[in-house]
Amino acid sequence: MTPWTLARGIFPRSAASAVAAAFAFFALTASAQPQRGGTLNWLVNPVPSSIVPLTTTAGGNAEIGPKIVEGLLTYDYDLKPKPLLATAWSQSKDGLQYTFTLRKGVKWHDGRDFTSADVAFSILTLKQVHPRGRGTFANVVEVKTPDPYTAVIVLSKPAPFLLTALAATESPIVPKHLYEGTDIAASKYNSAPVGTGPFVFKEWVQGSHIILERNPNYWDKPKPYLDRVVVRFVLDAAARAAALESGAADLASSGIPLSDVERFKKLPGIDVDARISPYLGSHQQIYFNLDTPALQKLEVRRAIAQAIDVNAFAKTVWYGYGTPSASPIGKGISRYHDASIQPYPFNPKAAEAALDAAGFKRGAGGASGTRLKLRVLYNPFQERRAADFVRQSLGRIGIDAVIESYDFATYVNKAYTERAFDITLESLTNLFDPTVGVQRVFWSKNFKVGLPFSNAAHYVNPEVDWLLEAAAVEVDEGKRRQLFIDFQQIVHRDIPSIELGANPVITVAAKKVRDYAPTGEHIRGSFADLYFQQPQP
The missing domain is CATH 3.10.105.10 (Dipeptide-binding Protein; Domain 3)
Structure with missing residues (x-):
């Protein structure tokens, strides 16, 4: 029995009409909910030197890395902090201590537990090897770890910007057990990362592509919704435009020729996004x-x-x-x-x-x-x-x-x-x-x-x-x-x-690609929320 037949049999005509409308509303609402599955073909330029934005701030690293590794926090478009690996945080009155309560039950992609030791190691490493981290964390004197789920950043002087510097694209948290005691700059895990994020690194075929696969043990279930992300490096803007227009690609964060923007705005299956990430501050x-x-x-x-x-x-x-x-x-x-x-x-x-x-x-x-x-x-x-x-x-x-x-x-x-x-x-x-x-x-x-x-x-x-x-x-x-x-x-x-x-930052996406940039980091977010909207019957 269909919802409409059931409604007609129980309610008078006007009530049945209302119920039918309600069923239609709920069906529409359900269809608008994130759908599971699919492979995202994402075009990136240029080819990065590695994947994790740990020893470099290059665009490719800062875009791809946060899909695999995470930060303590993420941010909205007003740059207000939101929980990620940290669920709560506080600042001392003198501005010299930041205390973070860490998320429990988070696993690294190799199965090891994520703990405060990873946070301490990462912050102190960023201070030494990250191009901006040398300034961002210059006043950090130590990171205390009173228990596995508490990290306390101790400063010698206030750092009024620090609480906004903790996104994965800027300050990734990396596994201490894989990096400690190694040459950080030469670590193989910079290009074959192990993280806590929604996607697991699968392969990097130089000159061709990177494959990321859905993390089945991600802490924020039911996310991620995609099965796979295929990163393809297409250096020519005209070639990126052709791939997007033909449907061979779903998303291009590196954009298309600016001369094509107005034409692309008129294409029925394409969204053109000119938003500039407040976290990035293009210049x-x-x-x-x-x-x-x-x-x-x-x-x-x-x-x-x-x-x-x-x-x-x-x-x-x-x-x-x-x-x-x-x-x-x-x-x-x-x-x-x-x-x-x-x-x-x-x-x-x-x-x-x-x-x-x-x-x-x-x-x-x-x-x-x-x-x-x-x-x-x-x-x-x-x-x-x-x-x-x-x-x-x-x-x-x-x-x-x-x-x-x-x-x-x-x-x-x-x-x-x-x-x-x-x-x-x-x-x-x-x-x-x-x-x-x-x-x-x-x-x-x-x-x-x-x-x-x-x-x-x-x-x-x-x-x-x-x-x-x-x-x-x-x-x-x-x-x-x-x-x-x-x-x-x-x-x-x-x-x-x-x-x-x-400079203009033009992101182009197929209309079926939804929620690729829900946070202030825009394309440098995690893609945990991204899903393909299914066509309506």
Whole structure:
């Protein structure tokens, strides 16, 4: 007997109609609930050097890793903390202790119990080997473990940003029993991770794909809903667009050509998501290598800044989707952003005059009309179009900008180990707090050959160091904001960089893909909630 037949037999006509409507409502509601099963084909670019974001902050690691390893906390889109491996937390009145109650019954993928010893080991390891962790956890003096389900982070000075730094994409918790006593940077578990997360690492076929499988023992049942995630590395944006349009791929966090965005918005089976993760704080910039003799001259750096039309860059390279910002703290961190800072006025004539005055006259670089030659690198997270824009801009004022293109791993080595560049176009995100995302770039103590995504310029200014260090421990929000305002003003005058602003981040998904980014980490979350919506009959 159908619900409708049953209703007609028991209730009068009007009541039966109401009951039928109720059954229809519940059927619709049930169909909207997460469905179990399926394989997600996810396109990622570029190819990461490893999977766990432990010794690197590279995009691929920070996107893939959190599906396998977890953090103590996750965050909503207002960056309010939510439970993950920690179920409760508290802070001492003096701000020097954070106490975390850990989730019981959590297993590592190899069957071992997750305990506070893993938390202590991970935090202290991040302090040593993570590019941002050296600053994030600089004030951590110890992590107490009074019992297996309590971890107490003890600080020498307050760290007002710390409670927001504990997502898996930023501070992954890794298994002590597999890492302890090993060379952390060379550990095989960086590329074949064992975690506590919703998906278990299965295989990585270099040059092809990574396979993650559903963790049947995940603590947050019935999650995850997917059976499998296949990560495919497709480096060409047009090829990613074709795969999404044909249905061969379900999700692309690396996006499509910006020229295709408007067309994709009209496709019936596609969702285009332009949300920017508040946890990530997208930001791009151009850094000068201040070890290059010509670029040690402020007037040369200012001339280059005057030759690059940042607003035209946003319109042509970003197709108008980005948010230009001339300050190293972008508009995404509005409480600290200094809106009074504007790009250096676009003025090629003034730039040429400044170069003449600095001794770089046309023809001085050897070729007719060339003042000097500069090596230009670009992080693959920036498009080649961006490097071409810079090359053309500098060419107009007599600078021969020679672009060198590399895959991601080679780029990192060239820029941060060999330091074989004069100008590099980077994609160093602001993140959720300037102490974590911005300090690493301008703090002289964070310059270290071989340390990726840090002080690429080799910028040294003791006053800036003091401002950043003071802001990192200042608990009064008004005073902290003023410290960051003063910092932005000085950096803008010194010109170790040309800030471009928040680049567009376009995520494209098949409409059947639901709940891929329910947390503030967006695509860098866990995919535990992701499911395929079944077509309605």
